[in-house]
Amino acid sequence: MKRKLIVQKYGGSSVAHSERIKRVAQRVIATKHQGADVVVVVSALGDTTDELLQLASQVSQSPSERELDMLMATGEQVSVALLAMAIHAFGEDAVSFTGAQVGILTDGTHTKARLVKINTHRIVEELHKGRIVIVAGFQGVNLNQDITTLGRGGSDLTAVALAKSLAADVCEIFTDVEGVYTADPRLVPQARKLDAISYDEMLELASLGAQVMQARSIFVAKRFQIPIHVRSSFSAREGTMITHSVGAMEDIVVSGVSLQKDEAKVTIRDVPDKPGMAAQIFRELASHGLNVDMIVQNVSREGSTDLSFTVVKTDLVATLRVTRQVSHRIGTGEVTTDEGVAKVSIVGIGMRSHSGVAARMFEAMARERINIEMISTSEIKISCLIRKQHAERAVRTLHQAFGLGKRR
Amino acid sequence: MKRKLIVQKYGGSSVAHSERIKRVAQRVIATKHQGADVVVVVSALGDTTDELLQLASQVSQSPSERELDMLMATGEQVSVALLAMAIHAFGEDAVSFTGAQVGILTDGTHTKARLVKINTHRIVEELHKGRIVIVAGFQGVNLNQDITTLGRGGSDLTAVALAKSLAADVCEIFTDVEGVYTADPRLVPQARKLDAISYDEMLELASLGAQVMQARSIFVAKRFQIPIHVRSSFSAREGTMITHSVGAMEDIVVSGVSLQKDEAKVTIRDVPDKPGMAAQIFRELASHGLNVDMIVQNVSREGSTDLSFTVVKTDLVATLRVTRQVSHRIGTGEVTTDEGVAKVSIVGIGMRSHSGVAARMFEAMARERINIEMISTSEIKISCLIRKQHAERAVRTLHQAFGLGKRR
Numbered sequence: 001m002k003r004k005l006i007v008q009k010y011g012g013s014s015v016a017h018s019e020r021i022k023r024v025a026q027r028v029i030a031t032k033h034q035g036a037d038v039v040v041v042v043s044a045l046g047d048t049t050d051e052l053l054q055l056a057s058q059v060s061q062s063p064s065e066r067e068l069d070m071l072m073a074t075g076e077q078v079s080v081a082l083l084a085m086a087i088h089a090f091g092e093d094a095v096s097f098t099g100a101q102v103g104i105l106t107d108g109t110h111t112k113a114r115l116v117k118i119n120t121h122r123i124v125e126e127l128h129k130g131r132i133v134i135v136a137g138f139q140g141v142n143l144n145q146d147i148t149t150l151g152r153g154g155s156d157l158t159a160v161a162l163a164k165s166l167a168a169d170v171c172e173i174f175t176d177v178e179g180v181y182t183a184d185p186r187l188v189p190q191a192r193k194l195d196a197i198s199y200d201e202m203l204e205l206a207s208l209g210a211q212v213m214q215a216r217s218i219f220v221a222k223r224f225q226i227p228i229h230v231r232s233s234f235s236a237r238e239g240t241m242i243t244h245s246v247g248a249m250e251d252i253v254v255s256g257v258s259l260q261k262d263e264a265k266v267t268i269r270d271v272p273d274k275p276g277m278a279a280q281i282f283r284e285l286a287s288h289g290l291n292v293d294m295i296v297q298n299v300s301r302e303g304s305t306d307l308s309f310t311v312v313k314t315d316l317v318a319t320l321r322v323t324r325q326v327s328h329r330i331g332t333g334e335v336t337t338d339e340g341v342a343k344v345s346i347v348g349i350g351m352r353s354h355s356g357v358a359a360r361m362f363e364a365m366a367r368e369r370i371n372i373e374m375i376s377t378s379e380i381k382i383s384c385l386i387r388k389q390h391a392e393r394a395v396r397t398l399h400q401a402f403g404l405g406k407r408r
Numbered sequence: 409m410k411r412k413l414i415v416q417k418y419g420g421s422s423v424a425h426s427e428r429i430k431r432v433a434q435r436v437i438a439t440k441h442q443g444a445d446v447v448v449v450v451s452a453l454g455d456t457t458d459e460l461l462q463l464a465s466q467v468s469q470s471p472s473e474r475e476l477d478m479l480m481a482t483g484e485q486v487s488v489a490l491l492a493m494a495i496h497a498f499g500e501d502a503v504s505f506t507g508a509q510v511g512i513l514t515d516g517t518h519t520k521a522r523l524v525k526i527n528t529h530r531i532v533e534e535l536h537k538g539r540i541v542i543v544a545g546f547q548g549v550n551l552n553q554d555i556t557t558l559g560r561g562g563s564d565l566t567a568v569a570l571a572k573s574l575a576a577d578v579c580e581i582f583t584d585v586e587g588v589y590t591a592d593p594r595l596v597p598q599a600r601k602l603d604a605i606s607y608d609e610m611l612e613l614a615s616l617g618a619q620v621m622q623a624r625s626i627f628v629a630k631r632f633q634i635p636i637h638v639r640s641s642f643s644a645r646e647g648t649m650i651t652h653s654v655g656a657m658e659d660i661v662v663s664g665v666s667l668q669k670d671e672a673k674v675t676i677r678d679v680p681d682k683p684g685m686a687a688q689i690f691r692e693l694a695s696h697g698l699n700v701d702m703i704v705q706n707v708s709r710e711g712s713t714d715l716s717f718t719v720v721k722t723d724l725v726a727t728l729r730v731t732r733q734v735s736h737r738i739g740t741g742e743v744t745t746d747e748g749v750a751k752v753s754i755v756g757i758g759m760r761s762h763s764g765v766a767a768r769m770f771e772a773m774a775r776e777r778i779n780i781e782m783i784s785t786s787e788i789k790i791s792c793l794i795r796k797q798h799a800e801r802a803v804r805t806l807h808q809a810f811g812l813g814k815r816r
Contacts, residue, residue: 081479
């Protein structure tokens with residue numbers, strides 16, 4: 001029988017200091033002793049990334065991206081070496097690698113490189129020697145041998161991509177929570193850990209700000225059908241499996257409720273009601289790399305209309321600058337912003353085939369007298385923009401309205 | 409006319425924090441603006457090496473050497489990235505490289521690898537683009553693409569080897585002193601900075617504990633006749649040139665006095681006066697990697713003799729263990745140690761052709777009533793082991809006896 005191959009990924013908080021590194025070492029060894037080959041992907045130790053960024057800011061106000069990658073990549077290199085040492089200290093054989101050493105080839109986009117391919121030759125060779133292989137997450141190398149990094153969620157991506165390239169049986173993502181929940185347990189005491197969730201639902205949850213995994217890695221996992229197991233590095237309990245189809249035989253309509261408070265609303269008054277006005281505005285924003293989330297345009301009133309959209313708050317200043325330029329050019333009314341908003345969403349693959357989900361959502365909000373300012377929907381998600389002070393109450397209300405606290 | 413090429417090496421104290429890194433950046437840029445291509449070799453920031461070693465000790469009592477190299481190499485990688493950013497911030501173009509990226513190939517001896525060769529292709533290409541090239545010192549890569557480090561003084565070695573491979577005009581070693589002195593200025597106020605010194609003399613001084621450069625790099629510089637300029641990173645003044653033949657037309661007998669306090673004396677009483685006894689002892693010590701410095705054997709007395717030798721104090725415990733085993737086997741008297749000693753030496757290429765140098769040294773010591781316990785000589789050096797409390801006085805006496813304070 002073919003030996004099982006497991007890729008495990010441990011984030012920065014799992015290796016924040018030596019005691020935690022030793023605990024990860026024991027966990028990795030235990031997995032191997034259960035009869036599997038193990039490839040481990042590790043992030044930088046706890047606060048290392050911030051410390052390195054601070055060093056950079058002390059010598060340069062706008063450090064070059066190539067050199068930032070050179071600098072940041074040391075964080076994971078420290079982690080893999082220390083984890084290998086810790087595993088050795090427990091008597092098991094292990095060997096660490098940088099992204100470059102195991103041939104994680106990316107394009108040349110420094111600080112947010114895209115994976116091109118992984119040459120697994122060296123990893124396979126070391127696994128055959130019976131060794132645990134430890135790979136630095138988040139980093140790769142371009143065709144020119146320059147070090148690149150993969151951007152946010154890069155270590156997850158390294159793990160998922162390695163699982164794909166090595167045809168691993170599962171990719172385990174270790175985090176500081178027990179798995180994926182029907183809602184944030186800090187907001188909703190009745191929130192329940194899901195045993196399984198589909199890639200599509202997880203993608204929506206990730207883009208709605210669930211901290212568990214970045215959308216990018218889930219997208220790759222979905223594309224290559226890599227089973228992902230999100231679980232806690234602090235307990236041995238099973239977490240949440242992310243796989244292709246979940247509950248096909250069941251009647252799960254809504255899987256979870258999520259809350260996002262990092263967006264702001266921008267409103268442009270009195271946009272001339274002529275074809276191409278909205279297009280001009282959003283093309284200009286896009287050309288500045290500014291991503292718009294929800295968009296609402298009111299019905300026309302005396303030849304002009306109000307246009308509102310949301311952006312993440314960190315993009316608000318740039319967005320305002322660009323928006324005011326365009327609005328001046330095309331002759332609109334004033335541009336206003338509103339940071340007192342929150343976005344509450346429900347996600348569920350079952351929505352595809354169930355009507356009335358939106359209605360049930362809006363009714364629940366109405367019963368609580370929570371006004372909905374904007375709505376956006378996808379096949380498996382409905383989001384509502386509301387006043388920020390109602391956010392937590394809205395999440396609890398929706399969690400209950402869809403019966404998410406009950407075992408199914 | 410061919411453009412000048414200068415290799416500069418900055419040690420850890422020169423890049424200890426952001427302000428110093430910026431100063432190094434300005435210095436490098438100034439060198440380039442004077443019309444030279446510049447390749448810079450940098451060590452790890454200030455205390456980084458100690459901090460990384462401490463991390464390692466927290467996860468393992470005896471970390472694997474391969475993983476130690478993986479860990480330690482991050483120190484220089486941080487330095488090169490920061491220096492490149494600092495240079496960019498001043499408006500010049502620069503690019504940083506790890507040892508692996510510029511093809512610094514070594515053998516497989518982790519933590520003290522030997523250089524095999526350097527592939528200068530990438531460096532030359534970047535210099536042609538008009539860029540300042542920054543290379544991580546101390547590190548390389550073996551044939552297997554595993555990261556290696558070069559051991560003590562490794563960054564100097566990187567600089568000298570790059571200067572050789574690139575056929576540089578000069579290799580500048582920046583340190584926290586102004587150059588090579590006739591004696592330690594902290595001990596001898598009259599000590600004078602030498603404008604020039606020969607490789608051979610510098611080799612002796614280095615092996616006698618002068619902190620300026622490791623013997624290893626000087627050996628390579630001598631072999632390939634690379635001119636080295638030792639100078640201060642805190643001043644623009646000329647330092648000391650290390651070259652092949654110095655003062656051939658002059659009559660410099662003794663160039664400097666040095667003091668070493670890191671050795672201990674080991675004495676084996678009543679060694680049987682038979683052939684092969686000393687050989688057994690020193691072969692056994694060598695096989696344990698223990699290097700003996702001075703050796704003295706007294707004249708035979710009733711069929712046995714006393715044998716004394718010195719070792720660096722950090723090797724004393726291991727030396728005692730090995731020595732006691734051998735002495736037990738061959739049947740000697742007791743083994744004693746003495747840490748209250750110091751070694752004072754005079755170095756000078758002129759000794760080769762001048763008689764009476766040793767006599768002058770011993771006379772000077774006698775006038776000061778300093779007892780000489782052991783003597784060892786080479787072609788260009790004489791060392792005396794004395795009581796530690798007389799060390800500083802001995803250095804001052806010899807400095808004066810050989811007229812080293814006077815301009816020549």
